[in-house]
Amino acid sequence: MGGDRKVFTFEEVTVHNNHKDCWLIINGKVMIEISIYSKIKAETEALLLRRGSGEWEGIQNQQYHEVYDVTKFMEDHPGGDEVLLSSTGQDATDDFEDVGHSDSAREMMGEYCIGDVDASTVPLKKKYKIPNQPHYNQDKTSEFIIKILQFLVPLAILGLAFGIRLYTKST
Numbered sequence: 001m002g003g004d005r006k007v008f009t010f011e012e013v014t015v016h017n018n019h020k021d022c023w024l025i026i027n028g029k030v031m032i033e034i035s036i037y038s039k040i041k042a043e044t045e046a047l048l049l050r051r052g053s054g055e056w057e058g059i060q061n062q063q064y065h066e067v068y069d070v071t072k073f074m075e076d077h078p079g080g081d082e083v084l085l086s087s088t089g090q091d092a093t094d095d096f097e098d099v100g101h102s103d104s105a106r107e108m109m110g111e112y113c114i115g116d117v118d119a120s121t122v123p124l125k126k127k128y129k130i131p132n133q134p135h136y137n138q139d140k141t142s143e144f145i146i147k148i149l150q151f152l153v154p155l156a157i158l159g160l161a162f163g164i165r166l167y168t169k170s171t
């Protein structure tokens with residue numbers, strides 16, 4: 001096992017995003033208990049951790065993003081093919097975990113695993129940002145008064161000028 005595993009860039013994986021060709025990126029950590037390959041990784045990790053080696057982070061980041069070619073599984077996926085498609089183009093780990101897949105589903109994953117993603121090519125997760133919204137002014141009355149004044153002040157000046165003119169003319 002592992003001989004035909006490839007390392008893909010994030011870009012290479014995300015182009016496989018249609019019904020005829022669908023690849024997913026799911027964090028390999030979920031398979032720790034069931035795949036021998038992952039067990040070896042877990043052991044290596046533990047060893048490095050015990051040694052206090054700084055490489056642990058690197059190993060975790062570089063290897064725990066696995067690529068699954070689920071094209072052949074799409075029709076049979078109990079959750080349907082559309083959810084699989086909607087999870088392409090990103091790290092689908094959260095989508096996969098949110099569903100609460102069973103152990104047997106996790107075991108099935110091994111069949112479709114074709115390699116790993118080079119973690120350095122995976123874009124960082126975007127934090128949710130509240131979209132720019134027009135400032136909501138709760139006090140609408142002051143806005144209204146300002147609008148009225150903008151209209152009334154020039155009118156009052158005009159009226160005053162007109163009144164003065166009439167007054168000076170008559171005297």
Ligand code: HEM
Pocket residue numbers: 024068070077078079080083084087092095096099100101102103104105106108109112
């Ligand atoms: C290699 C990847 C995947 C495999 C092997 C797989 C396998 C399965 C299996 C066997 C089930 C039946 C329920 C269970 O045993 O847990 C299932 C259900 C489901 N899966 Fe997946 N799945 C994969 C990826 C995904 C992804 C990325 C999503 C995205 C959200 C997803 C969404 C769902 C949904 C919504 C259900 C239905 C849950 C329900 O109605 O109870 N799956 N999947």
